[in-house]
Amino acid sequence: MDCGSKSATTGDGRFRVNANGKLLDVWLLVRCLSCDRTGKLTVHERTPVRSLAPAALGGYHAGDPELxxxxxxxxxxxxxxxxxxxxxxxxxxxxxxAWPDQPWPVEVEVVFDDPVPVRPDRLIAQGLGLSRNGVRHRIKSDTPLHRPTSARFTFTVLPGAPTGLALAG
Structure with missing residues (x-):
């Protein structure tokens, strides 16, 4: 944004489409949370009209929330x-x-409803009430726990975690 802030909101979720002959510019309009000024994020720049899918072009004109x-x-x-x-x-x-009454180790699958990128170690630490050091010692996973992901993954809780630990719900 012009004010130097890095905070913005989608505002009304509107696109601005500008035609120049057979070329289009498409911007997503955003509003700064600090100064309330409107800015634009470049979506397409000098793009031939025929290269855009008709559904996408219609979505840009209609301000489709999913788009x-x-x-x-x-x-x-x-x-x-x-x-x-x-x-x-x-x-x-x-x-x-409460912890399940099944033998240790316990395998857990994480599935995302929306593609929210999160570091698995932070998600597990908060969700299971463990410290990040505890996650390092008690959790095993094929997914790197320190890299953000929004993909489905599994992890295993190893013995050593208190069995009476109440999990965040």
Whole structure:
């Protein structure tokens, strides 16, 4: 944004489409949370009209909320426009109220309803009430636990965790 803030909101989730002959520019309009000014994120620049899918073009004109969300989640758009999404508070690990009565180790599968990137070690630590050091010692997974992911993954809770530990629900 012009004010130097890195905080923005999608505002009304509107696209602006500008035609120049057979070329289109498409921007997603955003509003700064600090100064309330409107800015734009470049979605397409000098793109031939025929190269855009008719459904996408219609979605840009209609301000389709699903297309707004998909556009904002595109990592290439974020890199090109130099922004990151703030996912603070956007996820939580749904867990049972008590440890299951099954033999150790316990295998857990994590599935995402939405593509929210999260570091698995932070998700597990918060969801199971463990420290990140405890996660390092008690959790085994083929997925790197320190790299953000939004893909389904599994992990194994090894013995040593208190069996009376109440999990966050």
């Amino acid at each position: 707004v969300a998909t556009t904002l989640l595109d990592p290439l758009l974020a890199r090109r426009n130099r922004f990151t999404l703030d996912w603070t508070g956007a996820w939580r690990l749904h867990t049972p109220s």
